[in-house]
Amino acid sequence: MKHKLIFAVAVMLACKGLQAQTPMSLRNCVETALNNNFDVQQRALQAQSDEANWKQSKLNRFPDLNANLGHDFNQGRNIDPFTNQPVTQSFNSASYGIGSNVVLFNGFSIHNNIKQNAYTFKAAQMDLQQEKDNLTINVILAYLNVLSSSDQLTQAQNQVQLTLKQVERLQVLDEQGAIKPSDLTDLKGQYANDQLSIIAAQNALVTAKVTLSKLMNVMYNKNLTVEQLDPVLFADVYSTTADSIYEVALKNLALVKAADYRIKSASQAVKVARGQLYPTLSFGANASTRYSSVAMLNNNKINYTDQLNNNLYYSYGLSMRVPIFNALQQRNRVKQARIQLKTRELASVNITTQLNQDINQAYENMSAASDRYKTTLEQVKAYEESFKAANARFQEGVGTPIDYLTAKNNLDRSNINLIIARYDYVLRSKILDYYQGNALW
Known part of the structure; x- marks a missing residue:
């Protein structure tokens, strides 16, 4: 049994380790x-609370119904409620x-309050x-920062390996007295600099x-990895204009819709406040x-039953409350409600x-990120040719360190600049996709 338990724990830990290393997709x-x-x-x-307020305002149209019960025990001189x-x-x-009681008319305040709360609820949904x-x-x-930092770390590690090979080669030549000692120390200094780049890249990752x-609100896991993006994203050309993006955003963006619903809610609030200036007509029974x-x-x-039947009393009628002063x-x-409406309208214009x-x-x-990415890509190609030539001369001993x-x-x-530019362009493209309501993965 003990061995089985140890084996089960080992399997669980192994599965957990494999799960922790499974790359997470953007979705x-x-x-x-x-x-x-x-x-x-x-x-x-908050949206649930506003929904409850909206539903309650609809229920306010219905009559209320209340019951009261009382039982008293009396001592000393008192009034008999029967005679x-x-x-x-x-006696007891x-x-x-x-x-x-039901409100028949109150300046349509109940009706307008229902609309007000409905728009408030819709605005809350848009806020969500x-x-x-x-x-x-x-x-x-x-997510893109993780990818970028990971790529930069890989690039830094490749740089170290390349420099290390040169250091090892020069160490052999230095032992043979075939080079100046400063040639080796220059390469060792570069090797240390590349190692510092790895430390910085690891910290950035x-x-x-x-x-x-933090954004996912999960425990930090040092083994966290994310999936690489489709290379097509890096080569995609954004053809949509800024004006067309803005027109689409005005129709689809939740931020704009929320502001519009708040204007409508504030407009209904003015009607609710005005309705309170009218008389309130109620029916009660x-x-x-x-x-x-x-x-x-x-x-x-x-006896008890006869008394309840004999003393039964009914009443019903209309009542009106007239606000005079x-x-x-x-x-x-009403003025405050109108000011609030104006505030909402100004906020919408500002949004x-x-x-x-x-x-x-x-x-x-x-656009700048796209140009920077294309230019950096050409720069890398040019520097690759320069490095090939410099490396060949250095290997043959005719080039200087x-x-x-x-x-x-x-x-x-x-x-490194190419890695940064590549992911910066993807991020800028994703932001424009967001404004248009396009799929982000």
């Missing part, structure tokens, strides 16, 4: 973040009643979607993984009965203006 990362993120959960709860005569003996009494969209963009950025883990333990008829005690509170509420600016800036950033290191550093630097 997996986004879905995990959406399920775990605190801000998204808070927005979801309304004073009595000095101990009971009363039962039921009543209902916007929170999800913002989180998605941040996860994509963190850890930071990127921690950031992605009530039924009640009572019982007393000292109730008598012809010197005979009246209340320190102008309601008129000021659309800011959106136009953001889209144009994002488009220019994408300075020439070799200059060519190598230029190529290394351009390769």
